[in-house]
Amino acid sequence: MSDNGNRKDWTQLWLEYEGGAGLKDEWEALLRVDLSGFEHDNRVVKSALDELKRAVLLLAGKEQEITAGKEGACLVICRAEDIAAQGFRVRKEGEALILEAPDENGLLYGIFHLIFSARLGKDPGKACGIFEPDAPLRMLNHWDNMDGGIERGYSGRSFFFKDDRFLGSERIRDYVRIVSSVGINGVVINNVNVKDAASWLVTERYYGDLARVGGIFADYGIKLFISINFAAPIELGGLPSADPMDGKVIAWWQETTDRLYDAVPYLGGFLVKADSEGRPGPFTYGRTQADGANMLARCVKPHGGCILWRCFVYNCTQDWRDKKTDRARAGYDNFIDLDGKFDDNVILQIKNGPMDFQIREPVSPLIGGMAKTNQMLEVQIAQEYTGQQIDLCYLIPMFREVLTFKTYCTENGKDTVSDIVCGRAFGNRRSGMCGMTAVCNTGDDACWTGDDLAAANLYGFGRLCFDNSLSPEEIAKEWIGLTFRLGEKNSEKLLEMLLESREVYEKYSAPLGIGWMVNPNFHYGPSVDGYEYSRWGTYHRADHLGLGVDRTDSGTGYVRQYHEPNASMYNNPGTCPQELLLFFHHLPYTFLLPSGKTLIQHIYDTHFEGAQRVLEMQKAWDEMEGEVDRDVFLRVKERFERQRVNAFEWCDQVNSYFYRKSGIPDEAGREIY
Ligand code: GCW
Numbered sequence: 001m002s003d004n005g006n007r008k009d010w011t012q013l014w015l016e017y018e019g020g021a022g023l024k025d026e027w028e029a030l031l032r033v034d035l036s037g038f039e040h041d042n043r044v045v046k047s048a049l050d051e052l053k054r055a056v057l058l059l060a061g062k063e064q065e066i067t068a069g070k071e072g073a074c075l076v077i078c079r080a081e082d083i084a085a086q087g088f089r090v091r092k093e094g095e096a097l098i099l100e101a102p103d104e105n106g107l108l109y110g111i112f113h114l115i116f117s118a119r120l121g122k123d124p125g126k127a128c129g130i131f132e133p134d135a136p137l138r139m140l141n142h143w144d145n146m147d148g149g150i151e152r153g154y155s156g157r158s159f160f161f162k163d164d165r166f167l168g169s170e171r172i173r174d175y176v177r178i179v180s181s182v183g184i185n186g187v188v189i190n191n192v193n194v195k196d197a198a199s200w201l202v203t204e205r206y207y208g209d210l211a212r213v214g215g216i217f218a219d220y221g222i223k224l225f226i227s228i229n230f231a232a233p234i235e236l237g238g239l240p241s242a243d244p245m246d247g248k249v250i251a252w253w254q255e256t257t258d259r260l261y262d263a264v265p266y267l268g269g270f271l272v273k274a275d276s277e278g279r280p281g282p283f284t285y286g287r288t289q290a291d292g293a294n295m296l297a298r299c300v301k302p303h304g305g306c307i308l309w310r311c312f313v314y315n316c317t318q319d320w321r322d323k324k325t326d327r328a329r330a331g332y333d334n335f336i337d338l339d340g341k342f343d344d345n346v347i348l349q350i351k352n353g354p355m356d357f358q359i360r361e362p363v364s365p366l367i368g369g370m371a372k373t374n375q376m377l378e379v380q381i382a383q384e385y386t387g388q389q390i391d392l393c394y395l396i397p398m399f400r401e402v403l404t405f406k407t408y409c410t411e412n413g414k415d416t417v418s419d420i421v422c423g424r425a426f427g428n429r430r431s432g433m434c435g436m437t438a439v440c441n442t443g444d445d446a447c448w449t450g451d452d453l454a455a456a457n458l459y460g461f462g463r464l465c466f467d468n469s470l471s472p473e474e475i476a477k478e479w480i481g482l483t484f485r486l487g488e489k490n491s492e493k494l495l496e497m498l499l500e501s502r503e504v505y506e507k508y509s510a511p512l513g514i515g516w517m518v519n520p521n522f523h524y525g526p527s528v529d530g531y532e533y534s535r536w537g538t539y540h541r542a543d544h545l546g547l548g549v550d551r552t553d554s555g556t557g558y559v560r561q562y563h564e565p566n567a568s569m570y571n572n573p574g575t576c577p578q579e580l581l582l583f584f585h586h587l588p589y590t591f592l593l594p595s596g597k598t599l600i601q602h603i604y605d606t607h608f609e610g611a612q613r614v615l616e617m618q619k620a621w622d623e624m625e626g627e628v629d630r631d632v633f634l635r636v637k638e639r640f641e642r643q644r645v646n647a648f649e650w651c652d653q654v655n656s657y658f659y660r661k662s663g664i665p666d667e668a669g670r671e672i673y
Helices: 026-031 042-062 104-119 169-180 196-202 202-221 247-263 291-301 328-339 398-405 417-421 454-466 472-483 488-508 566-571 578-584 599-622 630-662
Strands: 030-035 075-079 088-095 097-100 128-133 139-140 186-188 223-227 267-274 306-310 345-352 374-381 435-439
Touching: 026 030, 026 042, 026 097, 026 104, 030 042, 042 104, 042 169, 042 202, 042 223, 075 104, 088 104, 097 104, 104 128, 104 169, 104 472, 139 374, 139 454, 169 202, 169 454, 186 435, 196 202, 196 223, 196 247, 196 291, 202 223, 202 247, 247 291, 267 291, 291 328, 291 345, 328 345, 374 398, 374 417, 398 417, 398 454, 398 472, 398 488, 435 454, 454 630, 472 488, 488 599, 488 630, 566 578, 599 630
Parallel strands: 030 075, 075 097, 139 186, 139 435, 186 223, 223 267, 267 306, 306 345, 345 374, 374 435
Antiparallel strands: 088 097, 088 128
């Protein structure tokens, strides 16, 4: 936990260089730098060179020398315009390493790439290649409240805010270094549920703080975004309405935005949660989501800003008796007719699934539903429904699945989620108005992410945004290599644990895509009927004969929101992927799955297996004692113990519940209560 000798209360995650293997001779080129085509005093260039200096100092124990000449082993940094924005190229020329980039962000990412390659023990030849970002916007969304709490935060308190004030710069600077090292270029610092002091972020009360934080972000090529309150004209401006068509409202936002941008030059724009879970929005005034978004987009437009508009719009006061209303349909139903009606600096931010960050959901049909609208994928690395950074759940396999899902939205073959959010499907790559964002999992805990192992999701999300083709395995290997100093055997073991952790969690929690079954409100641990008779639209519909939600043609019709052949594939239980069967179908317990087991036996087996696997993972971690830093070892050990308790609780409650409902015993005769 030290940085150039200064003790800090937090780690540097994968930027912790001390105690490593040092810098191998092959990397001698990093000891001499020749910079051309970039301004030495540009803030991002400065940061990049500082990062290189720091790394070399800590790894090789030598002071970095910046020379003007380029002879022998040196790093030549220059500008090249034939590389996509924010990308870079590395090549070797004799003893020299050449790093080329079209812009400062590319240079920064190239430097981190070289540092990481050296630290991973690669030789420079292996670090060569061209690296261009897939997602133009690679963002993190913090759900930090200004009182210091974090909505769905499992890693301590906010390091941005406390008691309605901004906190100091030191930790924010480390955060920025860490996330920019994996290519993050946009951060929303406050919760999408904007209330109380946070509503005032757009006013002069916080200009100074926003300018300071925006400057720290800008040093590392990151744009600062804030979430805003759609009802601010009423709450702050004293106007009687927040109607986006009302001239006074428009004037209020225009003036507020102009003044804000004057004071905070690095602002990227606003994120808006409107007409969702009690937040105000244009529906109140009989206006559409496009009316609301465009009004704000026009205010930020002259400043080069954009509006990120969330599509998490659904009825959260549903009647559980009503089987026709289907929450899964809501995003699509609320937005699909607006395709082509959004301004070009509006980006719709769409959660990966149609419900809400469950352990298994189909891809939201809204992604790919609209050909004339900028779209951005929203995932959650805060593990709200996936173990809350107590249970191990490496989410990159899930995100990769989402990105590679073929939507059939175009006929040119560019139709995966990756094609859409990276701008290849609908031609919005140049404008950069698309990308990926994650609800962040950090807080002020010493290890940043509650569970040290949950940092793999923070690292992995950034890496995956930059390169959608990286496999979860490659990413996990890099992260392990940069974070730990494990021997080969334990590295392998940890890799295996990460890679299977999502399926393990899925096995002991809600089966086959049905989701939920969690304790209401805080969402950790099992409660099969926790939401069954509530207003939230999240039901499993189990009775004594079967379970699942019928979203087929004979049910809610949700399947028709997909393009063919996906719609027909999901509509038929014979072709629907097994892991999503209960999301789309209500099936009897005796239904025979593709695996050859009955549905009820599958539930029993997976739950026993999942809980058992947790015991094995716990043991594997215990065996790493001595090879892992003591603090880290103990912290993770404590997490695994809690996961064990949680997994067995899930297993026993789910199995007992379905045994009692169905009356069908476990074929293996294991203990069910
Ligand atoms: O799943 C829900 C969470 C809310 C969150 C909301 C959202 C920020 O339980 O806490 O609110 O999603 O995504 O807006």
